[in-house]
Amino acid sequence: MSEPAIVAAGLVKRFGSIDALRGVDLEARAGTVLGLLGPNGAGKTTVVRILATLLRPDAGTARVMGLDVVGQAAAVRRQIGLSGQYAAVDPYLTGRENLQLIGRLSGLSRTLARRRGDELLDSFDLTGAADRVLRGYSGGMRRRLDVAASLIAQPSVQFLDEPTTGLDPRGRIGLWHAIEALAAQGTTVLLTTQYLEEADQLADTIAVLDAGRVIAAGTSDQLKAQVGGARLELRAAQGIDPAAVAAAVAHLGSGPPVINTEDGRVVLPVADGPAVLGDAAVRLAADDVRVTDLALRRPSLDDVFLALTGQTASPRTASDPAETRSS
CATH class of the missing domain: 3.40.50.300 (P-loop containing nucleotide triphosphate hydrolases)
Structure with a gap:
């Protein structure tokens, strides 16, 4: 048809x-x-x-x-x-x-x-x-x-x-x-x-x-392309404000950082690839900001979801009125 x-x-x-x-x-x-x-x-x-x-x-x-x-x-x-x-x-x-x-x-x-x-x-x-x-x-x-x-x-x-x-x-x-x-x-x-x-x-x-x-x-590829290239992903250590993590590395990005306050994760689009890892470590140490994870990876659908909606995907609760009525 x-x-x-x-x-x-x-x-x-x-x-x-x-x-x-x-x-x-x-x-x-x-x-x-x-x-x-x-x-x-x-x-x-x-x-x-x-x-x-x-x-x-x-x-x-x-x-x-x-x-x-x-x-x-x-x-x-x-x-x-x-x-x-x-x-x-x-x-x-x-x-x-x-x-x-x-x-x-x-x-x-x-x-x-x-x-x-x-x-x-x-x-x-x-x-x-x-x-x-x-x-x-x-x-x-x-x-x-x-x-x-x-x-x-x-x-x-x-x-x-x-x-x-x-x-x-x-x-x-x-x-x-x-x-x-x-x-x-x-x-x-x-x-x-x-x-x-x-x-x-x-x-x-x-x-x-x-x-x-x-x-x-x-x-999927088109959506990932909207997010950009490589992503620098950091996770704030316990007791550390993820906003402080974002501020320490923000100038290294090709765009603004996205902060997930629920799990302390910060995602920053970057253009320099692996070289940015060393620069990020130096900046975090200079600002005395501790992280439990620092990694560079290609964008995923999770990045798309976070960038577009400001939150990560999570198991559904009965927030959709149609779902509430069907249960």
Whole structure:
């Protein structure tokens, strides 16, 4: 299709006096992964719930597979799969029964629902637990089953709202492979995540939300290029004001330092590469400013996130009104 699989223009959503979205524009081509990043309360879950027809926007428009999410909501639902932040599977059924039930509710024949369920149990490494009641599953196993259930009808567009939360490293990597396979098969994926390495690994394009607005968008490399070249990273020692660290080395940078008061980290863009390390050590010693870490590295998505939003990515709290209402 020539039209993007997901396109949103000027989305606005208010919850009482809270402006959750303030004119969000998004676009994702068919068969690609769009990563949605942002600090707590940025509006990521609200975007997902509007695109999945669970919320109506107060202004703006959105289309999924060419269908309007408000005027053609029922048709949109037939095209999409959704895995939210909380597992929606039945704890009193087995894993296999959950998938077959959801398959039947999605309109699949008994035979096809059974076949799709077995395929997904294998893909998500759940075959060994397929006939166990979910009350005996770990949190990570429930999470994987929930994502598998959202894929039972082979949707054209898949919404994954922080899908790897609660998974151990093995489970997270397994789900990454499943998401990559989805996109390779032509499924469009919108992924919200608090794991920056996840967006770096999976997303073809990334949109950064802050305070209900998209403040940057592009590929991972394009976003990193906006931040600049090498980064001098320092961490203030206990009892040392990170502002003092920033002041000691600020003149060495090619731009102003960014201070994270939560963990005492200072990030300074630099142009001189390794030579700046010695200069920084001399300046810190001259000002009697102690640090526990001093390193030079290339920019990462964490640098992008910090530079754009003024904070680091952290596990989500229920700050997004849409998330609070869905819990």
